[in-house]
Amino acid sequence: MTAETHPLAPIAERAAAPAALTIPTAGRLTWRAATREDVPVWLALRNHIMRVDAEPYVETLEEIDELFDGAWRDMAADSLLGFSTEPADDGALVAWAQVDSTPGDTTAVRAFTWGGVHPDRRGEGIGRELLAWSIGRARQLLAASGKEVPARIVTYAEDAAPASRHRLYEHAGFGVRRYYSDLARRVLGPDAEPIPSVELTGSLRLAPWSEDLDEAVRLAHNDAFRDHWNSQPRTREQHAERAGFAPHLSCVVLDDAPDVAALLASPDTDPETAAALRAGEPLVAAYAMVDLFPSDFEVRGYSFAITDILGSRRAYRGRKAALAALTANMRTFADAGLQYAVLDVDTANPSGAYGLYASLGYTKTTGSRMYSIEL
Structure with missing residues (x-):
């Protein structure tokens, strides 16, 4: 069927954005938005996850710091950091999420979700609830775009990423659309x-x-x-x-x-x-x-x-x-x-x-x- 015979519903209807986002409760963490001052510890967590998962790269301070420069982003609303409440952990960063929707989109509007959980804290349900928060925020951004074009929520994973990550995305409703080499x-x-x-x-x-x-x-x-x-x-x-x-x-x-x-x-x-x-x-x-x-x-x-x-x-x-x-x-x-x-x-x-x-x-x-x- 073509778009002409089945026109798209309004983006606000298709996005089905929640009025409010549910903050994760798994893991007994404290949650808040990321700030530029968090960049060093945020980078350290991201790179620790990458090393444990044997990803073929690490990230740099410049890449994370640059997130706060894009005027189209509202990092106070588009990011979430979870910190340990255990006294022995001294408030260490345990989990993170960030959502982004780029302003140049014209023929399709996209919202990208990113996130991770410290490998020692996996299996507690933190990742599942954090991804649900990210999808909810992505839906809000797509609805707010007002762009009456096809829309998608996007995430990426290395082929060799832990099987649990691929299952997490699939259980949340994501499907594989493209492969990259x-x-x-x-x-x-x-x-x-x-x-x-x-x-x-x-x-x-x-x-x-x-x-x-x-x-x-x-x-x-x-x-x-x-x-x-x-x-x-x-x-x-x-x-x-x-x-x-x-x-x-x-x-x-x-x-x-x-x-x-x-x-x-x-x-x-x-x-x-x-x-x-x-x-x-x-x-x-x-x-x-x-x-x-x-x-x-x-x-x-x-x-x-x-x-x-x-x-x-x-x-x-x-x-x-x-x-x-x-x-x-x-x-x-x-x-x-x-x-x-x-x-x-x-x-x-x-x-x-x-x-x-x-x-x-x-x-x-x-x-x-x-x-x-x-x-």
Whole structure:
């Protein structure tokens, strides 16, 4: 059945938001919202959980602190920390939850839930009640969005996460919607294969990322991912959140002489890009933005950088612009003395990216999955 024959009910009705949230009672914890002052202990708990669960990364102080910078978030309402009341624990942080709904969502509105419980306190029902709180808050955020489009509540888990976590999500009504593969390719060392050369044609030119090109990158990203499931446009503020961003390893492909008339006439050209073209702003045809987290080197057992977002504008697909950007990434990683290039890919990516990465020597190291409740 199509949306035309079965129109969506109003978002307020579909979200079924509770008037008030139920604070967990399991574990006899005291609960309150997170503050910026909690960042060090919050980070310590999150990373302890990750190490115990053998997740392939840890988080940084910058990543947690950045949560308090997004003006669209209300951390007083969107976060919850649970502290021990046992005298011997000296008020230690035991559990946490945070919910986020990004402002750029247009064709679908999403609320993301995150959380965890100290491994020593699992089995007490804390995680189940904390997830129920998170789902309730997610429903409130979706209802408050007023966006009459499809909606979903989202969470993620590593494939190798404890089975209890996967069961927790399933029992709460989440279903697996997407699978992701973490891919790595050796770029430095005696076993490394040569990095292929990619020649750009016409007026396309490879260039390092620079601040004056950042808005053009955002517009290119929104265009490139417009047809990717669960991807939504990034606002300038969302795009500015970049803990771990490595500008010296990132690059873009510019079109120095774009066919402005043809682009403006194309129905695929979005209004923001059209305005930038009329203003004579640079046009980024493709981009490869990189994250670098040295704290993860010990976890993985090797040094690496991550091509975090890679894409090509729809009008430039088939011209190898994204491939040129990716191979440029690989060279900068090798030149920087890093051992591996890493990226994450949706196994159902419509652009055929998975096969492209495999042809470049990327192989799967770990996997994760996206769970959602569709509304």
